[in-house]
Amino acid sequence: xxxxxxxxxxxxxxxxxxxxxxxxxQVERMLLQHAEYAELLEQFRLQSAALKQLPKxxxxxxxxxxxxxxxxxxxxxxxxxxxxxxxxxAGRERWLGAVxxxxxxxxxILVVLLLPFLNRAPTDLVAAKSSVQADQAKPLPGEMAAGPxxxxxxxxxxxxxxxAMMSKGDFNAAPAELAAEHGMKKSAETxxxxxxxxxxxxxxxxxxxxxxxKGPSRRAMPGMKESKQQEMQxxxxxxxxxxxxxxxSEAKRSSELADEAEDRSEGNAELPLERGxxxxxxxxxxxxxxxxxxxxxxxxxxxxxxxxxxxSGGPFYSVNVLRIELPGGQAERKRLFxxxxxxxxxxxQTKPSxxxxxxxxxxAAIYYVxxxxxxxxxxxxxxxKASAAVIAMYRMGEDNRQKIEQYLxxxxxxxxxxxxxxxxxxxxxxxxxxxxxxxxxxxxxQPHFRRLNQQSIGVPMDPIIVKQGGxxxxxARNVREQLSLSQLSLPETFGDxxxxxxxxxxxxxxxxxxxxxxxxxxxxxxxxVPAVAGGRGRNTNxxxxxxxxxxxxxxxxxxxxxxxxxxxxxxxxxxxPSAGSNDRAVQVYLLIVQSRTTPDAQSGEPPVAGxxxxxxxxxxxx
Amino acid sequence: MNxxxxxxxxxxxxxATLAGNSEMFGQLICKYQNRLYTGLVQMLRSxxxxxxxxxxxxxxxxxxxxxxxxxSAFFTWLYRIGYNVAITKLRRRKPTVSLENRDDDxxxxxxxxxxxxxxxxxxxxxxxxxxxxxxxxxxxxxxxxVLREMEEMDYDAIxxxxxxxxxxxxxxxxxxxxxxxxQLELMMDS
Numbered sequence: 001x002x003x004x005x006x007x008x009x010x011x012x013x014x015x016x017x018x019x020x021x022x023x024x025x026q027v028e029r030m031l032l033q034h035a036e037y038a039e040l041l042e043q044f045r046l047q048s049a050a051l052k053q054l055p056k057x058x059x060x061x062x063x064x065x066x067x068x069x070x071x072x073x074x075x076x077x078x079x080x081x082x083x084x085x086x087x088x089x090a091g092r093e094r095w096l097g098a099v100x101x102x103x104x105x106x107x108x109i110l111v112v113l114l115l116p117f118l119n120r121a122p123t124d125l126v127a128a129k130s131s132v133q134a135d136q137a138k139p140l141p142g143e144m145a146a147g148p149x150x151x152x153x154x155x156x157x158x159x160x161x162x163x164a165m166m167s168k169g170d171f172n173a174a175p176a177e178l179a180a181e182h183g184m185k186k187s188a189e190t191x192x193x194x195x196x197x198x199x200x201x202x203x204x205x206x207x208x209x210x211x212x213x214k215g216p217s218r219r220a221m222p223g224m225k226e227s228k229q230q231e232m233q234x235x236x237x238x239x240x241x242x243x244x245x246x247x248x249s250e251a252k253r254s255s256e257l258a259d260e261a262e263d264r265s266e267g268n269a270e271l272p273l274e275r276g277x278x279x280x281x282x283x284x285x286x287x288x289x290x291x292x293x294x295x296x297x298x299x300x301x302x303x304x305x306x307x308x309x310x311x312s313g314g315p316f317y318s319v320n321v322l323r324i325e326l327p328g329g330q331a332e333r334k335r336l337f338x339x340x341x342x343x344x345x346x347x348x349q350t351k352p353s354x355x356x357x358x359x360x361x362x363x364a365a366i367y368y369v370x371x372x373x374x375x376x377x378x379x380x381x382x383x384x385k386a387s388a389a390v391i392a393m394y395r396m397g398e399d400n401r402q403k404i405e406q407y408l409x410x411x412x413x414x415x416x417x418x419x420x421x422x423x424x425x426x427x428x429x430x431x432x433x434x435x436x437x438x439x440x441x442x443x444x445x446q447p448h449f450r451r452l453n454q455q456s457i458g459v460p461m462d463p464i465i466v467k468q469g470g471x472x473x474x475x476a477r478n479v480r481e482q483l484s485l486s487q488l489s490l491p492e493t494f495g496d497x498x499x500x501x502x503x504x505x506x507x508x509x510x511x512x513x514x515x516x517x518x519x520x521x522x523x524x525x526x527x528x529v530p531a532v533a534g535g536r537g538r539n540t541n542x543x544x545x546x547x548x549x550x551x552x553x554x555x556x557x558x559x560x561x562x563x564x565x566x567x568x569x570x571x572x573x574x575x576x577p578s579a580g581s582n583d584r585a586v587q588v589y590l591l592i593v594q595s596r597t598t599p600d601a602q603s604g605e606p607p608v609a610g611x612x613x614x615x616x617x618x619x620x621x622x
Numbered sequence: 623m624n625x626x627x628x629x630x631x632x633x634x635x636x637x638a639t640l641a642g643n644s645e646m647f648g649q650l651i652c653k654y655q656n657r658l659y660t661g662l663v664q665m666l667r668s669x670x671x672x673x674x675x676x677x678x679x680x681x682x683x684x685x686x687x688x689x690x691x692x693x694s695a696f697f698t699w700l701y702r703i704g705y706n707v708a709i710t711k712l713r714r715r716k717p718t719v720s721l722e723n724r725d726d727d728x729x730x731x732x733x734x735x736x737x738x739x740x741x742x743x744x745x746x747x748x749x750x751x752x753x754x755x756x757x758x759x760x761x762x763x764x765x766x767x768v769l770r771e772m773e774e775m776d777y778d779a780i781x782x783x784x785x786x787x788x789x790x791x792x793x794x795x796x797x798x799x800x801x802x803x804x805q806l807e808l809m810m811d812s
Contacts, residue, residue: 012796016770018777044799047806050752051771057660059673064651067680073644 006030011041015048632696640688647687651680654697657773658704664768665708667757675711679704694782698775702783705765712761755805763798770795 006026013019014027031038060066067073632653638646655676662672682703683690690699756764762784769780777791784791 009793009796012799013777013792016777016795018792043803047799047802048771050748051756051767052774054664054749054752054772056656057663057669058656059659059676063655063673063677064648067651067677068644068648070677070681072681073647073684 008037008040011037012044015041015044629695633692636687636690636692636696639684644684647680647684650696654700655680657697658701661701661768661773662704662708664753664756664772665705665761665765666711671711672708675704675708678707682707694779698779698782701769701773705783751806751809755802755809758805759798759801762794763801766791766795767798767802 010019010023010027011031014024019027027037031041632650635646635650639650658679659672659676662675663669666672666675679700683700686703690696756767759767766780766784769775769783775783777788780786780791780795781788786794
C-alpha cells in the first residue's frame, strides 16, 4: 500500500531531477516497494525520450533578415511621425459636438426602445434622457486633449488595443533611444521589469491609469507649439509601450472573464428579460428608482470614436458605440430585434450650421451586432479594432499612409466616395435652384441618398453575429479579393468584416446563408429596395412614435414572416440570430457610424448650380 | 559552449544592440529562431501561425530589450514573450473558429518539406502518433511538455515563462505526462 503522503507528482519531478535529496530518497523507496510506480516512471522516461527526438523545425534562412527589415526594428530617420489627425481641419470641432449630441440621442432612442421591456411609465423617459446624456457628456477623444480630465481606466482598456497598433508603428527608434526617450526604464520599473509581461492585468491597468499622461492628445491644439506637440506625442508613445504590455495579459484575463460569463449565463439561460434587466418580479415597485441605476445593467458601454482620414477635407468618421447586455432567453431576444427592425433608429436632423460648412456631406448608419456573451469578451476587441484598424494604420507613418490611400482608392470605397460627391453636388444644386431654398428636402427619400446610406460605412465595419462559438459573418468575401488585404497588413480575418458595398442582405440562418450574403446584397442593391439605413433622414416609422405598446409588440411578432425583401432594412444590414441561437446572455452593440466628406474642400464653397449636370438633380437615381 | 558562456555571449549581443548596433540583434535571432519556432509550432499547431508569432516575439524583444535585466537567460525571456504572443493569438483564434472549415486549418501536420530524421517507417509513425497525441492535449499541458521535454528547461525557467509557482509546474507537468500517456494508450487501443 503506497504511503498516503506520497504524491505521484514526485515521480515526474524525480525524472526531471527536480527533487530535494529528501524527496529523492522518498521516491526511490517507493519505487523499490511499488512496481506500479517503477512502471510509471519508465513510461514517463520513454515518453520523454520520444518527445526529445521529435523533429526540430527550421525557419527559412532569410527569416532573421525579414525580422530586421521590419520598420519597427530599423532605426528610422524620423522617430516621431506626425500624427495625421493633427491635420484634421479645425472647423470640425463643431461637428464633434454634433456627434456627441447624436450619440446622446441614439442612447436615448435605445432607452425608448427598451422602455416597454422595462415596464416604465412614459414619464421616466425624461429622466432617462438626462441620465444617458450625462453619460454622453464625457469628453470625446478629441476633446480630451483640451481638458485636464483623465481618461478613465476603462478607456485605457479600450486604448490598449488601438494603442498597441499605434505603438507598433511607432517603434521606430533603436531600443536604447526608446529607453531614453520613452521612459523605458520607468516603464520597466512600473511594470516590474521582466515580470510585467505576465502579471495581473487589472493591477497593471490601475498603475497605468496613474502613470499615463492625462488626456493624451489625438488632435493638435490650435496655437500649440510644435515642441509641446512632440512632447505630448512622446507621452503617447510611452503610454502605448506600456499598453502593449497590458494587452498581452489582457488576453489571459479576457479568457477568464469569458469563462466566468459562461458559467453565469448558463445559470440565467431562461430568465425573463425583465428579470434579467434587474427589475425582477417586483418591477412595479422598482419604477420609482433612479433611472440611471436601473439602466446600469443595460448600458455597459457608451463611447465615441472620431476618425479623420484626410489632411484637409477628407472623409471624417465618427463611431458611437452603445453596448447593452441582455440576459434572457431566445424569445426575449427575438422581441428586441423585432423592435429594432420595426422602429428605425433615426438620427436627428442636425443643425445645418454644424454639418454643412464647406459643402460637407454627412451620412450615417446604425449597425447592430448580436454576440454571444461568452464569445464577446475577446471578440469585442476585434470589433473595436475593426473600426480602429484603418485609422491606426494611418497613424503609423508614411508607408502605411500610402497603403491607406491605396485602400481608399479600391473600387468599393472609390465608388462610395464618388457617390458621396455626387450626392453632395446634387444637394447643393438643388438648394441653389430658384425656389429650392427653404423647400422641404427629405434626402432620405432620394434613391441615391438611400443607397449612400446603405454604403455609408467608410471605416470598414461589418455587423457580425457570433453564435455557438462560430462567427456567422457576412460580407465582402469578394471585396477581400479586390483589396488584396495582405498588402495592407491587415489581420487575416479583417476582410470578413469589410462592408463597403454590401448594404443589405438576407437573414443568416446558417453558414451557407452567410456565404451567399454578398450575392444577396448585390441583388438587393440592384432592385434598389427602399432601405434606409438609420440615416439622419426622416424615419418612415417615426410617425408612429417611439412608444411601443403590447399590441404593437404582438403585431411585430405576427408580422415577422414579412421581414423579408418587402420590409425596410431599417438598421442598414439585416442580421439577426438564427432560430438555433442559444439562450445565453447576449450583448448588443449599436454602432452609429457617421461619415462626413467635403467634396470641395479646397475652396470650401459648394458648386454653383450651373455646373451641375441635370442627371445629378435630387430626384435622380444616378 | 556551456550555458554560462552562452549567456555571456547573449549579454554582449544585447549590449551591442542597445548601444545602437542593431545588426547584433540579428545574431540573436539566428541563434534562437529555430528553437523558439519548434516550440511554438507545437503549441500553436500551425507552422504559419508559429512563424508569425516568432517574428512578433523578436520584434517585441527588440523594442523592449532595454527592459531585459538579465536575471534569466535571454531565451527564457524571449520565450516568455513568444508564449504571451502565442496565447494572445490562441485566444483570438478561438471565436473565429468558423462554422465552416472548423478543423481543417487547425490540423497540425508534420512538416512536409522537412525530411523526417527517422531511419524507418516505424519511428516515423511513432513520431506522428506522438505529435497527434500531443495535439490532443490541452494547451496548458502541451505547453509545459514542450518546455520541459523539447526545450529541456528546468522548473525555474518554466515557472518564469508560464508565470506559475514551482509547485504548480511540478503538478501540471505530472498531469500533462499522464494525459499524454493516456492519449497514447487510447491511440494504441484503437
